Amino acid sequence: MTTSPNHRPGTHVLADFWDCGPGLDDADALRRLLLSAAEACGARAINIKVHDFGEGAGVTGFALLAESHISAHSWPELGYLAFDIFLCGDRDPAPALDIFRRHYRPAREEIRRVERGLAFSDRAGGGR
């Protein structure tokens, strides 16, 4: 990753999805969602891995991107999904969030947005 404007440390979004619809234990769906979410944000997926804990115990997955990552971990017994997306540069993670939201349909959610790598960047002297 270089310091061209669209490769600076970027935005990390953490999403808690509660009271989701069905499908929190569907590994194939998660794999498709990770790929779709990456594409929707203009990101390139280097590797996608999804694991099914089996017997309704949830699924977990990760997309390693050239522009950082997307992850998701489900708790079907709680109706809960933990999702996060970190995209470098000025890329907007909202399309990925929308894709996951449309599929899992949480009745309630909490979204936290964290700008990475800003605290000392002025003093670090690196390019932004």
Next chain:
Amino acid sequence: MTTSPNHRPGTHVLADFWDCGPGLDDADALRRLLLSAAEACGARAINIKVHDFGEGAGVTGFALLAESHISAHSWPELGYLAFDIFLCGDRDPAPALDIFRRHYRPAREEIRRVERGLAFSDRAGGGR
């Protein structure tokens, strides 16, 4: 993942490491660190993937854990590493953070700790 006490949605730590020592472009080291960090936290690594962008452009990697994940993305030209670890239950991510800190030796850092899945958990009625 189940709702036994050590499997509730847990703690997500985001670490920005600035002015790191050498090695931000060492993919083999990152792979070893991801595995060591998982073990140090008593976590089980399901899959570890590291990618080298080549020519000093940085490395990126993740460890998918039974207890969620660890990720790291480097910017050698900035001397910067973005690291995050999400562990379910009451597991403490500090050992992982220490392992990464000892290796990369940031002169400055910013650590943010986010408790996942708490906002509505009382009303969700799920087990904790």
